[in-house]
Amino acid sequence: MQPPVRVLDLPEDEARRCLRFTIxxxxxxxxxxxxxxxxxxxxxxxxxxxxxxxxxxxxxxEPSR
Known part of the structure; x- marks a missing residue:
């Protein structure tokens, strides 16, 4: 089992891609x-x-996922 993803640790570009905002x-x-x-x-x-x-x-x- 993978460890949980910490949202606050996301790189800026990944956060912008997934959330549309930086942390x-x-x-x-x-x-x-x-x-x-x-x-x-x-x-x-x-x-x-x-x-x-x-x-x-x-x-x-991404509401469809």
Whole structure:
């Protein structure tokens, strides 16, 4: 089994390709919209705000996958 991918460790070009934003841009968005520092999903998974924002934008970037 492969280790989980850390979104915050993605190279800038890979983040832009997968998420349409760099990690620095996601951090700015999180701050601008006052996202809570920790997000708890309906499945009770916890992640930090930037990871949650990356998850949302990943799904919006390629909804058919």
């Amino acid at each position: 620095a841009e996601l951090e700015e968005l999180v701050e601008a919209i006052a996202f809570p520092p920790v997000v708890i999903t309906s499945a009770r998974d916890t992640m930090d705000a930037v990871e949650a924002m990356a998850l949302v934008y990943r799904r919006l970037a």
